[in-house]
Amino acid sequence: MIAIVDYGMGNVRSLRNALEYLGAEVVLTADPTELAAADRIVLPGVGAFGDAMAAIRARGLAARLGDLALRAAKPVLGICLGMQLYARRSEEHGEHEGLGWLDAEIVRLEVPPPLKVPHVGWNDLRFAADDWLFRGIRAGESNFYFVHSFHMRCNDPADLVATTDYGGPVTAVVRRGRLVAAQFHPEKSQDNGLTFLRNWLEHDFGPDAGV
């Protein structure tokens, strides 16, 4: 069972449709017991960082999700703003504290003209050819759909799995242990996105530590 964290931020219908298309059983929930019972958790998100953290805290989920992700080592996939929430802090509309699962910050995209912000559209990724997350995705055709104005700056290069180029390298995928996250929208990235999600669903993370 895959639990999508339902905290009122994001286009979860498309995500659910994509996971179910791939054969997953999906529950949309903010209930701590259901989250703990799920095999894996997806943390979606569209909107502003501060609002998202407030919505997570309002549901009493910040510490709970931290327990599940870090202590129980339950596999978690963060998407777009969901990925950004892994960071320690964000400078989007003022300073906001994040979940702090990764040693990273969220900063505004600064790009030289004629590049535009937000970074909207299909951009290709740079990743290690043998990485399991990208099995079946060819390096020359590795386009994914991005739509964002802020990006993640990782302080530990070991967390960085894939980047895209937009006036310089932009963090596209991060991973630490069983925490995985993508800046792009796999559920909106057609074949490549479905392949990425399938790779994550099928990866054997081993049993989690429980809570």
Next chain:
Amino acid sequence: MLKKRIIPKFLIRGGRLVKAVRFHENFREAGNPVSTAKVYDAYGVDELLFVDIDATPQGRPAAGSVIERVSEEVFMPFTVGGGIRTVDEIAALLASGADKVGITTAAVEDPGFVRRAASRFGDQCIVVGIDYTLDEQGVPRVVTHCGTRRTGLDALEWAQRMQDEHAGEIMLCSIDRDGTMSGYDLELISRASARLGVPLIASSGAGTLQHCREALEAGASAITISSMFLFSDHSPIKVRTYLATNGVRVRSQQGSFS
């Protein structure tokens, strides 16, 4: 590198696809939106745009039911516009599967709405549509209410103002060229893209492959295409191949389920 985007534009009336000339002349029926979306997904187009053209005249937000069905069938980004006036309406459309919403008339009536929507959903979620027609002096002037109400606003100044209000993208739509397949308004596209820091979507006028190339080379980040796909033999694959051959960066990959 970021790719230029090809975006089929779907006008919806009564749950069906339609297409007109200059917004109101020669309405033609053009099929079922859900099955057409699926075909375009298979072609690997980059985004879809749905505009519910009865929504503003009827004083209601864009129909979410079509959108829900689309989101079950395609795994690609899409924008929905038509009659959107409140943040709750935006939230409902996003919950139906839309990634972005298009705001046109409501932005003119209440410019603060764009800022409020952007602060709730993020700038990247808000596409401000600017429908315009050239006045006697050749100045582009904003028109609202699905092409029926002139405002006197200068379209370029308005685009700047909307960027300042945190629009994530600006979509310029020339009413004079809509459905005529006579080419995009390259002059305004080039002036607007030089001035704006947000991506520009060029809409209205595509009739030939050359038109598509010209609009993207003039600085548009994306182009919408409607009549040309519906009523000519130019498919998205043909457009993309032509653009790639002529040095425009576009995606080579196919769509879902390929």
